[in-house]
Amino acid sequence: MSDKSPSLPLAERVRKLKLPEDVDRTPSRWQNRLPWLLWLLTLAGCLLLLWRSWRDSSVPTSATAIRTESRAEPGQTSASQPGPAPADPNTVVLEALGYVVPVRKVQVSPKVGGQIIRLYIEEGQRVREGELIAEIDPTKYLHERNRRYALWQQAKARYELLKAGNRPEEIRRAEAAWQEAQAALRQAENDWKRTRLASRAATPEELERTESALQQARQRERALFEQYQLLRLGFRDEEIRQAEAEMLALEAAYRDAEYDLENTRVRSPISGVVLSKRADVGDMVLPNVPSNLSASICDLADLRNLEVDVDISERDLRHIRRRQRCEIRPDAFPQLVLPGKVTRIMPQANRSKASVSVRVGILLPEDVELLPDTRARVRFFAGLADDAK
Template identity: 35%
Template sequence: MADHDLSRLKIDRQAAAAGVRLRPRRRWLRYAAIAVVLLALAGIAIRLASPRPVQTATVTSAFPTQNFTLLNATGYVVPQRKAAVASKAQGRLEWLGVLEGSRVKKDEVIARLESKDVAASFAQAQAQVQVAQANLALQQAELKDAEVNLRRSRILIVPNAISRTQYDADVARFDKARASVNSSRASVVSAQANARAAEVAVEQTVVRAPFDGVVLVKHANVGDNITPFSAAADTKGAIVTIADMETLEVEADVAESNIARIRVDQPCELLLDALPGLRLAGQVSRIVPTVDRSKATVLVKVRFVDRDARVLPDMSAKIAFLSRAATAQDRQPVVAVQPAAIATRDGRQVVYVVRDGKAHEMTVKTGNKLGELVAVQGVKPGDVVVLSPGDQIGDGSRVATSKP
């Protein structure tokens, strides 16, 4: 009995060694599980803290006329009255009184050519007129004397106081004197015509503005040889190019498939690329009745109803052909965004404006639809907003922007 009790006091070294081996393994498993949980939590935290990629759009200004625009086209500003001014005379340019941008009035002298040779010819022609007039006076005196002799001969021939031969000689002298007077009168008319031609030649050396306008291009300088009807070397044809700024129109090529949507006197809105903040009212002036077969287009000309002194020839312009005339309110810009940028939060319409890498919630009030945009109040043009924010985006969320 005592031996049996003593056997219980014996240490089982194999079981003790196995217990030692099991305890560290369980401890490491517990540590690994905790590490996995911590890593998962850290990943979630990093994901929540990292910027969320979003697509953005820019708040812009739009015009209500977009709602009743039938067709858009592009074209250029063109003056309908434009002239390359030159002189019919040939010679060296002696004086030029205008520069690019100079405003001129009709018949204003803008240039002169050397005129000494034609002026001398004019003086000679005037002298020939005086010679012809002197000859006429002489022939008229001769006619008067012949008429007196003939009257005397008619009295004396009745009583046979003079011979018939003498009478016939007096008649012939009178007829000759009368013919000489007629010839001298014709010579005077011819000399006067020559003088007028010489005067015109002198006048042609003076270049005048054909109409009220503005000088667009200066082709020649003082000292250049002007030969409008020749292509000789180192010569100029035109002196300046003048345009009437009151006749500015916009010319645009419209596809023939869309020409049925355009009519004469149709209201338009004109937007110039050089003046982006300016919108001018226009009206279809005429439709050129021919088709450009190479481009399948028809030329349409639109006149300005509203004018602006800053509009210049050859400016590029966009034309919006409208279904009705635009009112003053229609021509006022409104703030607009893409509909996808508007979200609903707690019954409110909001947009998320991106600033410094974060989305800031802004409450907005929507208005009418403007084409593909929606009018809003609460943001300003130039703000960058998140498109399709969804439930993941909130006020203060970090975002990484990219445009669609």
């Protein structure tokens, strides 16, 4: 079937496709302003979003501050309140899991080193303060104590001798010897005078002999007189003080040796329960321990004075304060509820856990026993422990 429409030349068909010459090709006024309108609308939307975000972040903060100030008691500042607390003191503000730990836990170490010859404890045994728990071989310390005691007694005797002075008999004997020397001196002087008067009849040897005897008598009389004076005056004060100092030093050394001997009997420093033994009979223990010896004998803890160690997250720390009332539920006794209160808030946070350790004291009844390192759940109430009746 053939096309019956007349075929037009190509130039004619192109001409028909062109727009008329009288059509206005200039853009309208709204077409020029449309991009500016869109930009202004976008800017207004951003400003509106920023204003709403600022209002949402600032209004709750000021409201919280107003509520905190309204609850502050007269004479207290809002800074003393760790965070907003509910009005009802029986409201549970936080619940956390912790571990039971003893308030007092000690490692019993001997004050002297040596070999354990007797041990009087076992794990789980109750001991009283001052009770004997072990004995260390005392042989070396006994000999040292006896040696220092002998030295002390020797110095003490010398001090007392110097302080008491010379005996009256010794002084009288020295005085008699001096008087005898005076008589001998007078005799020698008389002999020397007679020999000098009879110089013509006396030989030179006799004159020399009498003069020498006179000099010897004078020297002996002077020496005996000085000895008599020393005995009469007694010992010098400096010698007495020196002897006293030596005596006191040796007495201190003896007391130190006696103290070491007494410490071979190791006694319990507190009343509590033996948690673990670290040494046995035959072991060597030393206070300053090298790597191959034991430094302690056992671990003791007072299991009547317990608390729960709870790690509180930093974001929940605002709910915690000292003396806050708590309830403790040990995992070992799920039906048991024990009263307690916040006793300590540690002054340093754990960086790796982003938490702070809080200690909750347990008011433990006489018929209840808890073991250390067991788990317990703690409920923190809004009120203080003294307010809960």
